[in-house]
Amino acid sequence: MPTASGSGRPEIELPKSFEVDLNDGREELRAGYAAVIEANLDSEAMTYYRCVLFYCVDEGKVTGTPEGTDSRLHYRMRLGRTEQGVWKTPTGETERNAC
Template identity: 40%
Template sequence: MNRCTRIAMAALTISAASILVACGGSGGSEGGAGIVGADEGGSASVSPSSGGGLKRPVINLPESFQVSFEGWTNSDPKLQRILDDGKEELRAEYAAIVQGDPASGAVEFYNSGASLKSARKWIRGFVDEDHTLVGRGRVFNPQVHISNEGFGVLFYCVDESHGRTKDRKTGKEAGTPKGTSPRLQYRTRLDKTEQGVWKTTTAETERGACR
């Protein structure tokens, strides 16, 4: 499926290279709390009301477009919370595209600042073209870390090879163009709110960065 690249690199306070070093570059995390379940095909479920009793939005994706999250678990509860909120942030964007709703409250719940602005723009691109998403996506190889400054860093890969855009009027579908890698790496920063939500504040994607 065609995707707009979301870039807010100027807002990141540390370089991508230093994030990779901090994460160990292979799915590990500082302090020895590594990503567990990396070879498992399932995904961790997220309660809409988890995290200090705060009610989180319920995000539903239709049967026509499903996303699987592989290895999305961590033995450290703090890092797991970042993974959970990072996961729902991406699902919220997908749901907003399918629903044709660039003003989605769920997207705003999990994003702020530069990331919210770029997310709205990305979703609006689909809405203006009258496109939706069909097929399935695979999200894998999460790398999560809490910086010395206290913000979260989350890298992950998205495989779009089985996902497509669909014109709502004509029904015409289009996948990733030939010669273009269907895999992207997302690099995000998350800041924790007073309510305990890890909101994505900056994000960039690089196509072809994941194997």
């Protein structure tokens, strides 16, 4: 893991219990990236972590966004698998001008 020395970054120390949570969060994010890159929502990592996918879309050319309105939307979607094995997005959020 990179250290702050020599980079100008401040040294930050956290309790070990919190660092474990950060490591899980990092791996969950990596699982989501791998699933997108590999187009494989059934990967072992994806099923282990209930992943959240983040992506941006410029909807201006598709929806005719009114002039003066930012047409870029940031989506945050949580993926989960039902008991029947179907992938669903039980929650999703959209934020304009957040890309």
